[in-house]
Amino acid sequence: MSKVHNFSAGPCILPPEVLKEAAEAVVNFDNLNLSLLEISHRSKNFVAVMDEAVALVRELMDVPDNYTPIFIQGGASLGFIISALNMRGKHGKAAYTNTGTWANNAIKEAKQFLNVVEIASSKDANFNYIPKGYTIPSDVDYFHFTSNNTIFGTQVKDMPKTSVPLVCDMSSDILSRKVNVADFDLIYAGAQKNMGPAGATLYIVKNDVFANSQKPIPSYLDLSIHADKESMFNTPPVYSVYVCMLTLRWLKKNGGVSWIEGVNQAKADCIYNEIDRNPLFEGTAAKEDRSNMNACFKLKDEKYQEQFDAIWKAAGVSGIKGHRSVGGYRASMYNALPLESVQVLANCMKELEKNV
């Protein structure tokens, strides 16, 4: 079968060796002659998986000892609620930046629990840039931002510095670049970009948060309960956590976050250089805010669309249709996407140029 260059925006490409091992575990896990899907989550075999997944997050992200990584269900959409409920403190007030669809959804959910101040927004330009130079008020329980905006192809390059507790939805660029976890009070991320398949969500919580939350919080939404129970308050998303663990192992084996950060930069350079060089294309995001995960671009003249689509389809490229909010194309280049695939796409763009 021909190779597929999988630029899917998420769920997205995973390393082939991870998928191979993940398939084997569905039939026979740990030589138990049982599937991973049909054993107790309290079995020592699965507890070892969860422990290793958490330990790998700690190691790969250099998580300080006074932080707890937690894997639960619900995606970042439940994370919008969980982050607001657990970070809500004495002020009953939070600051958010609005940098796109997901940031906007985070704001909408938080408004049910706190007074939310939207301190900056790039809505005026269809979210094609990251607002800068804003002031974070001091009388808030926390400041929340989205580190990478998948739909609009923008990414926060310099993490905000603030004296108020810092919360980040890192769903689409966690583990893709070095981050100083100690600067954050809460990081959350759906697994289905750089970490694994859909169905698991990672929270990295500064332990102070557990004591400072305004209780009561319904149990499933209370991060302190999940921390106490070591991500086993209820049945965890067993298979998703397992595949995350395999993907984290893959990342470690290959050189960790500093290695993948370099690979991701090379991929981003490859595609953005071609976007800027090729007279037929243009990027849609502000240059200084371009995402290394999702490159959004357009044909300057839409009359070439059919021709370009035929070229990349013939080359085995998949999943580059842009989101309807932006149009054009979006090349998502998550950790497991090889540089080779980006080169193939760049060559397709060159080929169009030659043909017209």
Next chain:
Amino acid sequence: MSKVHNFSAGPCILPPEVLKEAAEAVVNFDNLNLSLLEISHRSKNFVAVMDEAVALVRELMDVPDNYTPIFIQGGASLGFIISALNMRGKHGKAAYTNTGTWANNAIKEAKQFLNVVEIASSKDANFNYIPKGYTIPSDVDYFHFTSNNTIFGTQVKDMPKTSVPLVCDMSSDILSRKVNVADFDLIYAGAQKNMGPAGATLYIVKNDVFANSQKPIPSYLDLSIHADKESMFNTPPVYSVYVCMLTLRWLKKNGGVSWIEGVNQAKADCIYNEIDRNPLFEGTAAKEDRSNMNACFKLKDEKYQEQFDAIWKAAGVSGIKGHRSVGGYRASMYNALPLESVQVLANCMKELEKNV
């Protein structure tokens, strides 16, 4: 490798042909040359999976047209919160029966949102029976019960009839026996017993519920939003839903719920007949309330424990250690467990009798 008789209480045994197909999809799904784990949940291939899973639930459970099946994340523990929030109406009050650990947890969570009346409990006898003859008040928004109690091995045989909206946590016996869905306003169930692997939760909602809920409800917790978005409000637990779909296909192919109800009755008869016949053993649940899913039993004299444990381990039996709240043994006999495995366990009990 020798056959394992998997009596795990959940996540639990799944049909071997389901596991085989589920493993293949991890490497190459639908001949896309891509893994199911790395394609978009909006792709037509995965949308077809979700649609088929929902259609199979409708068909197998004979779900009326004015009900909507929904698959989301979070397990029944999030279901405790979601059911209370979505069923909360003009009374701000709900009635619950307390029949064990999970019913008790459901009550605890609901108390954060409503005035909860515990109208009956079997706590006085370590939950070894199902309370009967209770009166459900008419001034409540709903009545909630747990149809099967995995830990204590009891099961509601006659579903309650009431004029108030009826809500059921059916996590551990859904699809194991015929149920008249039209009698219920909301059914919810974690997948990891009779439906599939951990990570997906099924809600079957009478459409009236969507209009009657007291809004606002945070989006992820609002069943009307998940219904509107056809279980795609956010990224669904792709793989768990897929394996549920395969398991539902397996159930349909073999004869549906009326077929499995017969198989489950035969398995229950096999184990309970041996428990009652064998002078060395005794059941822990009231006879008329014995669960067809989880048979809890004890050695009358614990001095035989080591000998019995050696016998069933040698026979390939796995996962029958009782929950710490009850002790003794628990044989979980979910849909995919073949009668043969129960016969093997019954023979182990006979063998002990012969040997002592």
